[in-house]
Amino acid sequence: MPAKRTEQGQPHPDLSIATEPNDIEAVPTLLREITKAYDQFTTSNAGRDDLLAKCRTLVQALETPRETMIYHCWAHASTPPFPLCLVDSTRLTGRQTGVMAGLNFGVDSGLWELMAQSGDKSQKVGELADKLGIDHVLLSRLLRHLSATGYLIEIAVDEYQLTNYMKAMSIPAIGNSYLAMLSCTSAGPMRFHEFSRKRGWVNPNNAKDTALMYAYGTTMDTFTWQQSLGYGSHFSDHMSGYALGSLPWMAPSFYSVKERLIDGADTDPDAPFLVDIGGNVGHDLELFHKFHPKVPGKLILQDLPVIIGQIKDLESSILRIEYDFHTKQPVTGARAYYMHNCLHDWPDEVCESILAQVKAAMKRGYSRLLIHEHVIPETAASWEATALDMVMLTLMSAQERTRRAWYNLIETRAGLTINKIWNGGKGSQSLIECELSFDSAI
Numbered sequence: 001m002p003a004k005r006t007e008q009g010q011p012h013p014d015l016s017i018a019t020e021p022n023d024i025e026a027v028p029t030l031l032r033e034i035t036k037a038y039d040q041f042t043t044s045n046a047g048r049d050d051l052l053a054k055c056r057t058l059v060q061a062l063e064t065p066r067e068t069m070i071y072h073c074w075a076h077a078s079t080p081p082f083p084l085c086l087v088d089s090t091r092l093t094g095r096q097t098g099v100m101a102g103l104n105f106g107v108d109s110g111l112w113e114l115m116a117q118s119g120d121k122s123q124k125v126g127e128l129a130d131k132l133g134i135d136h137v138l139l140s141r142l143l144r145h146l147s148a149t150g151y152l153i154e155i156a157v158d159e160y161q162l163t164n165y166m167k168a169m170s171i172p173a174i175g176n177s178y179l180a181m182l183s184c185t186s187a188g189p190m191r192f193h194e195f196s197r198k199r200g201w202v203n204p205n206n207a208k209d210t211a212l213m214y215a216y217g218t219t220m221d222t223f224t225w226q227q228s229l230g231y232g233s234h235f236s237d238h239m240s241g242y243a244l245g246s247l248p249w250m251a252p253s254f255y256s257v258k259e260r261l262i263d264g265a266d267t268d269p270d271a272p273f274l275v276d277i278g279g280n281v282g283h284d285l286e287l288f289h290k291f292h293p294k295v296p297g298k299l300i301l302q303d304l305p306v307i308i309g310q311i312k313d314l315e316s317s318i319l320r321i322e323y324d325f326h327t328k329q330p331v332t333g334a335r336a337y338y339m340h341n342c343l344h345d346w347p348d349e350v351c352e353s354i355l356a357q358v359k360a361a362m363k364r365g366y367s368r369l370l371i372h373e374h375v376i377p378e379t380a381a382s383w384e385a386t387a388l389d390m391v392m393l394t395l396m397s398a399q400e401r402t403r404r405a406w407y408n409l410i411e412t413r414a415g416l417t418i419n420k421i422w423n424g425g426k427g428s429q430s431l432i433e434c435e436l437s438f439d440s441a442i
């Protein structure tokens with residue numbers, strides 16, 4: 001029987017906690033304690049466990065809930081650099097899969113939501129279990145493990161307090177990410193080696209033959225698979241969580257919307273100004289509207305019917321269109337077409353055909369295509385970009401692209417011209433501005 005849900009309509013903690021360090025005040029003390037423990041270890045060869053535990057606590061105190069969530073949801077398929085490698089031994093072993101069981105359980109049962117309502121107060125397992133209709137023994141075991149691994153603070157026997165990270169787990173953009181990205185898909189990376197062995201150890205590039213399909217014995221792609229399990233809207237929440245805390249591309253310090261798009265745009269109020277293709281439930285356009293409430297023409301959101309149907313609150317002036325980007329683009333001659341985190345989901349061959357549909361709708365010398373994705377540098381890549389590359393590899397037979405791979409796809413294969421790449425900084429996504437080449441046939 002499913003656990004009882006908490007009272008609906010309670011406000012979630014403020015979203016800002018998702019991008020703040022878990023416990024920054026603890027850092028100076030922890031650093032002093034680490035130095036002391038290190039001295040003891042090097043002089044007497046004792047206390048290594050204590051040193052390691054304090055190092056782990058330091059990482060947990062410094063990380064933001066969003067980073068921890070991205071790490072859990074993506075990096076299960078990759079190897080992180082310092083400082084995350086310090087906690088690797090908890091994260092990539094049996095201790096870690098147990099943590100995942102507890103975290104997912106708390107999201108699905110409404111436990112984190114219930115606990116977050118009491119803020120910083122300590123809470124008793126018995127009372128929580130009664131309110132949610134969960135077996136006391138079961139809840140006691142799960143919370144004891146989450147406390148032993150540093151995610152909860154133990155106050156007394158069967159009594160706990162939330163860390164900042166656990167409070168953030170009650171926010172859908174953080175907590176629901178776990179159900180979409182771990183519970184639905186983690187067999188893809190876990191059985192990737194088998195899939196790869198059976199395919200002769202080659203780089204996979206067939207969207208109809210992925211490690212996720214192999215691992216779950218399905219022909220569905222990742223999005224359809226998540227939806228079939230009832231976690232489609234959780235994935236949309238994950239996309240909002242992923243975007244948290246990064247500099248928006250439309251911020252004047254990143255990309256000048258005024259100079260590049262507003263100046264010279266058609267001033268007819270019905271002219272298409274910005275079309276977000278595969279824009280999910282509209283979070284990027286909503287943000288765009290906040291930054292630029294007065295642009296000439298229309299903001300248009302396109303996604304599959306199942307996603308457009310999930311939209312709850314969206315700025316009313318944003319037009320919604322149900323559209324499959326493998327088919328003819330119905331909006332022609334827009335000032336800009338925008339694609340965020342879409343092309344990385346597909347191998348080059350499929351991207352080429354998606355881009356052909358955009359290209360056919362673009363107006364020469366006027367329309368721009370903005371591709372917002374990671375441009376992985378040839379060396380010193382960030383762990384977020386490489387972790388996402390592993391997600392693409394193991395779920396979609398697709399990839400995050402390097403600069404060279406983008407030029408190959410956009411210019412050589414799709415026949416568009418890259419005007420410029422605006423770099424979002426280390427670990428952040430870039431904006432690639434493209435237009436129709438003057439010498440290319442449409």
Ligand SMILES: C[S@@+](CC[C@H](N)C(=O)[O-])C[C@H]1O[C@@H](n2cnc3c(N)ncnc32)[C@H](O)[C@@H]1O
Nearest residue numbers: 239278279280303304307323324325326340341
């Ligand atoms: C990784 S998500 C990116 C969403 C959004 N652009 C963002 O960055 O938050 C990929 C999006 O592509 C959409 N999508 C997948 N296949 C599609 C198709 N054939 N036509 C239109 N949208 C599609 C998915 O529904 C999803 O919203």
